[in-house]
Amino acid sequence: MLYSKLFGKTKKEVKEYDSISHKLLTQAGFIDQVASGIFEYLPLGKRVLAKIENIIKEEMNAIDAQEVLMPLLHPKNLWEKTDRWNSVDVLFKVKSQWSNEYALAPTHEETVTPLAKKFINSYKDLPLALYHITTKFRDEKRAKSGILRGREFGMKDLYSFHTDKKDLENYYQKVIDAYLKIFKRCGLDDIKITEASGGSFTKKFSHEFNVITPAGEVDLIYCSNCSFAQNEEIAKEKNNCPKCGHKLEKNRAIEIGNIF
Ligand SMILES: [Zn+2]
Numbered sequence: 001m002l003y004s005k006l007f008g009k010t011k012k013e014v015k016e017y018d019s020i021s022h023k024l025l026t027q028a029g030f031i032d033q034v035a036s037g038i039f040e041y042l043p044l045g046k047r048v049l050a051k052i053e054n055i056i057k058e059e060m061n062a063i064d065a066q067e068v069l070m071p072l073l074h075p076k077n078l079w080e081k082t083d084r085w086n087s088v089d090v091l092f093k094v095k096s097q098w099s100n101e102y103a104l105a106p107t108h109e110e111t112v113t114p115l116a117k118k119f120i121n122s123y124k125d126l127p128l129a130l131y132h133i134t135t136k137f138r139d140e141k142r143a144k145s146g147i148l149r150g151r152e153f154g155m156k157d158l159y160s161f162h163t164d165k166k167d168l169e170n171y172y173q174k175v176i177d178a179y180l181k182i183f184k185r186c187g188l189d190d191i192k193i194t195e196a197s198g199g200s201f202t203k204k205f206s207h208e209f210n211v212i213t214p215a216g217e218v219d220l221i222y223c224s225n226c227s228f229a230q231n232e233e234i235a236k237e238k239n240n241c242p243k244c245g246h247k248l249e250k251n252r253a254i255e256i257g258n259i260f
Pocket residue numbers: 223224225226227228241242243244245246
């Protein structure tokens with residue numbers, strides 16, 4: 001298609017935004033802001049999203065995850081059942097004119113668990129891994145950093161079900177490897193993985209994937225020699241990498257994925 005026909009042209013000047021990505025993507029005609037934290041993707045931006053989604057789907061399918069599509073509108077009772085209706089501070093709540101209340105989903109444990117329960121009848125149905133790629137909502141008090149921290153954004157989420165802890169641990173490592181492949185295929189080579197310290201089950205199995213960039217929105221202490229990284233608050237007292245002994249560095253980073 002001719003560039004002259006393309007909807008969304010490069011702009012010489014755009015106003016100043018709080019993040020460089022917001023400015024450059026607007027200037028290059030990839031996105032357009034509707035309101036704070038709410039964006040439209042123009043044809044160029046949509047092409048990028050489709051390419052990333054294809055990479056993600058290939059790597060998820062390669063670890064036997066199956067794609068589904070779950071709703072964005074969640075009945076209040078599902079979130080009351082998990083005790084998260086009031087405890088998730090960014091939960092978007094909407095009231096129907098017929099007086100039912102709903103959450104606009106920021107995550108899908110509340111629907112995927114009842115769904116899996118309906119179809120898992122024996123250990124032979126396990127392991128089971130389901131994922132989807134869809135819009136998420138966060139009722140941010142102050143949306144910032146362009147598409148990095150919006151009120152509405154796209155996300156891939158994967159949920160897995162196992163017969164025992166060992167099977168979960170094996171699959172957990174497979175997912176880490178799959179995520180690293182996805183990031184590499186997207187052109188992100190230098191990924192730092194934060195590991196929460198402490199021995200509890202949930203802490204042991206919680207990893208964040210970060211890419212180091214001056215345009216980042218969090219501070220990260222990391223090793224330039226291996227993939228070790230920790231959030232600033234817990235790593236303050238350390239000077240050297242606990243894994244390889246190399247001197248630790250500090251820089252801005254963007255969180256691009258997590259597993260728990
Ligand atoms: Zn290291």
